[in-house]
Amino acid sequence: MGSETSQKLPVIDFTNINLANRELVKSQIYEAVVEYGCFEATFDKIPLELRKAIFGSLEEVFDLPLEKKLVNVCKMKHQEYVGQSPMVPLFESLGIDYANNFERVKSITNIWWPEGNLNFSKTIHSFTEIITELDQLIRKMILESLGVQKYMEEHMNSTDYLLRVMKYKSPQTTDPKLGLVNHTDQSITTILYQNQVGGLEVMTKDEKWISYKPSPNSFVVMIGDSLKAWSNGRLHSPFHRVMMSGNETRYSLGLFAVPKGGCCFKAPDELVDDEHPLLFKPFDFADFLDYRCSEKGRMDQFSLRTYCGL
Ligand SMILES: O=C(O)CCC(=O)C(=O)O
Numbered sequence: 001m002g003s004e005t006s007q008k009l010p011v012i013d014f015t016n017i018n019l020a021n022r023e024l025v026k027s028q029i030y031e032a033v034v035e036y037g038c039f040e041a042t043f044d045k046i047p048l049e050l051r052k053a054i055f056g057s058l059e060e061v062f063d064l065p066l067e068k069k070l071v072n073v074c075k076m077k078h079q080e081y082v083g084q085s086p087m088v089p090l091f092e093s094l095g096i097d098y099a100n101n102f103e104r105v106k107s108i109t110n111i112w113w114p115e116g117n118l119n120f121s122k123t124i125h126s127f128t129e130i131i132t133e134l135d136q137l138i139r140k141m142i143l144e145s146l147g148v149q150k151y152m153e154e155h156m157n158s159t160d161y162l163l164r165v166m167k168y169k170s171p172q173t174t175d176p177k178l179g180l181v182n183h184t185d186q187s188i189t190t191i192l193y194q195n196q197v198g199g200l201e202v203m204t205k206d207e208k209w210i211s212y213k214p215s216p217n218s219f220v221v222m223i224g225d226s227l228k229a230w231s232n233g234r235l236h237s238p239f240h241r242v243m244m245s246g247n248e249t250r251y252s253l254g255l256f257a258v259p260k261g262g263c264c265f266k267a268p269d270e271l272v273d274d275e276h277p278l279l280f281k282p283f284d285f286a287d288f289l290d291y292r293c294s295e296k297g298r299m300d301q302f303s304l305r306t307y308c309g310l
């Protein structure tokens with residue numbers, strides 16, 4: 001599935017949003033999430049020192065002994081350590097749930113480093129706090145574009161944040177090797193950030209792979225299946241994967257906004273009418289993840305449609 005294209009993701013500038021350009025940015029976002037389900041955000045609020053600290057912290061956590069990484073630190077379901085998988089041997093990932101809450105980050109840090117590691121907690125939390133703000137601005141603008149801003153508070157209150165950190169070993173070859181399998185995210189939105197090593201590819205609606213070139217002030221913003229369902233299919237949740245080549249280690253972070261478990265996630269009535277019949281049954285995110293992580297769900301590229309498509 002998919003051939004390469006020299007096309008690029010739409011780039012949207014968030015460095016200086018003001019009253020004069022807000023509406024323009026809003027329309028750029030909407031156009032991008034309808035067409036690509038994804039865009040590159042230029043955003044300069046991560047100072048260079050913090051960037052260095054972030055990738056230093058990622059190196060440090062993945063250098064922990066395997067038995068430490070295998071301890072399940074998350075209260076959110078299905079967020080345990082992934083690694084040493086025969087399907088994706090280069091890939092490792094750890095979850096930090098509710099990473100926007102400093103006390104929560106500290107208590108997870110203390111499991112990994114019983115003597116504490118304040119530098120790690122602070123770095124992870126600062127990053128999350130800054131990116132959470134970007135996420136909320138983007139979602140606010142998306143809800144406005146959808147004409148359902150009256151649900152803003154309810155929508156924001158029914159979501160939590162999960163941070164996942166990722167390491168991809170270098171394959172030591174110029175021949176690209178699969179780093180992470182092709183998938184859509186189950187989240188509402190995902191914001192990705194990475195070191196200088198490229199590899200992320202996003203699929204267009206006509207099944208072409210766009211490869212993304214990282215840079216320090218650039219973030220990839222992606223729509224997940226939950227927002228696709230909530231927008232009653234108006235927004236696209238794109239397939240994406242990671243392909244690795246060369247001899248440098250790739251580190252990345254994904255901040256996932258996810259529906260709170262136990263809460264019924266349903267498209268607003270305003271987005272459902274004769275022209276736009278309801279496409280997905282209301283769902284509980286925890287159940288959706290149960291399906292996605294089941295033996296059948298793991299093999300199912302169209303898990304949203306299978307799980308709650310009408
Ligand atoms: O490492 C990346 O850039 C992508 C990670 C990803 O797609 C995911 O964790 O869902």
Ligand SMILES: [Fe+2]
Nearest residue numbers: 183184185240
């Ligand atoms: Fe993903």
